[in-house]
Amino acid sequence: MEQRKVRVRFAPSPTGPLHIGGVRTALYNYLFARQHGGDMIFRIEDTDSTRFVPGAEEYIIEAFRWLGIQFDEGVSFGGQHGPYRQSERRDIYKQYVRQLLDTGKAYIAFDTPEELEAKRKEIENFQYDARTRGMMRNSLTLSPDEVESLIASGHQYVVRFRIEPGEDVHVDDLIRGDVVINSSILDDKVLYKSADQLPTYHLANIVDDHLMEVTHVIRGEEWLPSAPLHVLLYRAFGWQDTMPRFAHLPLLLKPVGNGKLSKRDGDKLGFPVFPLEWHDPKTGEVSSGYRERGYLPQAVCNFLALLGWNPGNDQELMTMDDMIRLFDLSKCSKNGAKFDYVKAAWFNHQYLLMQPDEAWTPEFDKILRAEGIVSTPEREAEVVRMMKLKVIEYTDGEGNRKKRNVSFVSDLWPLCKFFFVAPTAFDRDDKFIRKNWREGTRDEMQQFMQLISTIDDFSVEGQKAVIDPWTEQTGIRPWNAWRICLVGAGQGPDMYELAAFLGREETLRRMQFAIETLA
RNA sequence: GGCGCUUUCGUCUAGCGGCUAGGACACAUGCCUCUCACGCAUGGAACACGGGUUCGAUUCCCGUAGGCGCUACCA
Numbered sequence: 022m023e024q025r026k027v028r029v030r031f032a033p034s035p036t037g038p039l040h041i042g043g044v045r046t047a048l049y050n051y052l053f054a055r056q057h058g059g060d061m062i063f064r065i066e067d068t069d070s071t072r073f074v075p076g077a078e079e080y081i082i083e084a085f086r087w088l089g090i091q092f093d094e095g096v097s098f099g100g101q102h103g104p105y106r107q108s109e110r111r112d113i114y115k116q117y118v119r120q121l122l123d124t125g126k127a128y129i130a131f132d133t134p135e136e137l138e139a140k141r142k143e144i145e146n147f148q149y150d151a152r153t154r155g156m157m158r159n160s161l162t163l164s165p166d167e168v169e170s171l172i173a174s175g176h177q178y179v180v181r182f183r184i185e186p187g188e189d190v191h192v193d194d195l196i197r198g199d200v201v202i203n204s205s206i207l208d209d210k211v212l213y214k215s216a217d218q219l220p221t222y223h224l225a226n227i228v229d230d231h232l233m234e235v236t237h238v239i240r241g242e243e244w245l246p247s248a249p250l251h252v253l254l255y256r257a258f259g260w261q262d263t264m265p266r267f268a269h270l271p272l273l274l275k276p277v278g279n280g281k282l283s284k285r286d287g288d289k290l291g292f293p294v295f296p297l298e299w300h301d302p303k304t305g306e307v308s309s310g311y312r313e314r315g316y317l318p319q320a321v322c323n324f325l326a327l328l329g330w331n332p333g334n335d336q337e338l339m340t341m342d343d344m345i346r347l348f349d350l351s352k353c354s355k356n357g358a359k360f361d362y363v364k365a366a367w368f369n370h371q372y373l374l375m376q377p378d379e380a381w382t383p384e385f386d387k388i389l390r391a392e393g394i395v396s397t398p399e400r401e402a403e404v405v406r407m408m409k410l411k412v413i414e415y416t417d418g419e420g421n422r423k424k425r426n427v428s429f430v431s432d433l434w435p436l437c438k439f440f441f442v443a444p445t446a447f448d449r450d451d452k453f454i455r456k457n458w459r460e461g462t463r464d465e466m467q468q469f470m471q472l473i474s475t476i477d478d479f480s481v482e483g484q485k486a487v488i489d490p491w492t493e494q495t496g497i498r499p500w501n502a503w504r505i506c507l508v509g510a511g512q513g514p515d516m517y518e519l520a521a522f523l524g525r526e527e528t529l530r531r532m533q534f535a536i537e538t539l540a
Numbered sequence: 541g542g543c544g545c546u547u548u549c550g551u552c553u554a555g556c557g558g559c560u561a562g563g564a565c566a567c568a569u570g571c572c573u574c575u576c577a578c579g580c581a582u583g584g585a586a587c588a589c590g591g592g593u594u595c596g597a598u599u600c601c602c603g604u605a606g607g608c609g610c611u612a613c614c615a
Contacts, residue, residue, distance in 0.1 A: 148611085221614080
């Protein structure tokens with residue numbers, strides 16, 4: 022058989038914001054497509070008109086734009102296989118439903134939801150299948166005339182797939198190998214509803230994947246049980262020769278406790294489960310997003326890629342290009358992965374440190390404005406430089422900067438607010454203050470102030486030139502107490518750097534205040 | 541309940557018959573140091589259980605137990 026061009030698709034329902042698990046599925050599809058020089062399709066599966074949520078489609082597109090996952094065709098991307106919104110493909114599906122009906126692979130059923138509900142109550146474990154369809158109201162039990170007149174008189178109906186029982190159906194899964202399910206346990210799935218003139222997922226999915234020439238279906242494990250049904254559908258249409266290969270990905274699980282990852286977990290433990298912030302149009306509820314939380318898209322992709330896949334060695338930090346090169350479905354794990362949001366922050370930290378200073382400043386500027394600080398771009402850049410320097414000041418032999426401290430730019434404020442705001446009070450119970458502000462400290466600081474007021478060149482070098490000899494002469498080690506004066510706590514950068522930033526007058530002002538306050 | 545998938549440190553995982561079972565996150569300790577970090581070093585920490593197969597099982601097979609999923613006119 023000739024080698025077909027690899028084509029994959031990501032096909033969400035526009036029922037709300039894109040779940041982070043969906044992002045991972047899309048990412049794997051993307052990596053696979055790129056690695057094989059194939060196409061990635063974006064399809065909207067809106068066959069359930071009752072669950073449509075306005076804005077969801079736009080949200081999903083924006084999320085992928087931010088993440089750097091690019092589509093080659095589909096809704097908003099164009100292409101030769103459209104339309105890519107299933108609600109716009111009614112006529113196409115009708116034609117294929119007809120084909121199934123004409124070949125006897127499917128039949129029409131008139132049972133109402135109430136009748137089915139009653140049956141389920143009446144018969145334990147009721148399932149619409151070869152054993153029970155003979156006692157239901159459908160085109161197999163009714164005469165052609167009756168069927169005709171029921172439809173003519175406006176009765177709603179569904180089209181069901183006629184499954185032949187007793188056959189072992191094989192699904193050749195790229196991750197799990199040969200999966201076998203007997204057709205007897207499958208029910209006669211509804212493929213089409215006359216009420217909204219739309220197919221259900223199963224039919225639309227097979228027809229679209231076929232028409233769009235999809236070669237690989239990479240999706241979540243929740244689809245594995247219905248994969249045999251899909252295989253049967255490909256056969257019913259006579260498309261078995263071009264049936265896509267399947268790969269069912271393990272699910273993302275709750276960080277603690279049992280079950281799969283949900284929105285609730287994020288709320289409870291304080292991490293986002295959506296790529297972007299989402300404002301629910303109905304409830305007005307706001308769900309946090311990775312973008313707004315300060316994550317870098319590369320960090321999110323890297324972290325997500327490693328949840329269920331690894332390159333087979335110890336490498337963890339990878340660019341998108343690395344991942345495209347290394348990705349391998351056969352190296353995907355088979356069991357679900359608990360969502361480790363602590364490690365997600367670590368990844369962000371790694372990527373944050375690779376960013377140039379300029380990449381930090383816009384975000385930092387937002388924080389300052391929120392805190393009501395009036396500053397200059399030069400001073401802001403200087404603080405970023407100093408804080409970043411503090412984080413990365415020891416680079417290793419290879420020049421790798423694997424430091425932590427700040428996982429998000431927003432973490433910066435509590436660590437650097439003293440650059441902009443003088444201490445207004447001192448916590449006498451603070452361990453650092455108790456240890457470094459003792460009996461004679463006050464006098465030492467007074468002497469130190471006098472010394473400082475004589476320094477005309479207040480640059481780092483200028484200060485050192487005067488202070489270093491003085492400490493040697495007097496034996497006074499002023500740094501910790503000085504830090505208390507200027508910072509109010511045991512944190513911050515090198516004292517000379519800090520003092521140089523604040524300037525001599527502000528430095529003296531803060532020292533005076535500390536001496537008066539810390540009697 | 542039925543069917544399917546799955547099971548290595550707390551977490552993500554490497555391992556594809558013979559290893560002192562490796563790495564990362566997290567945790568602990570020490571070093572460095574004007575503080576907090578960062579960094580470096582060290583440490584604790586795992587093959588679910590029971591049968592087979594085999595000279596030899598974490599690895600292959602079968603059970604059991606646990607976990608997950610599906611079981612809609614939702615995807």
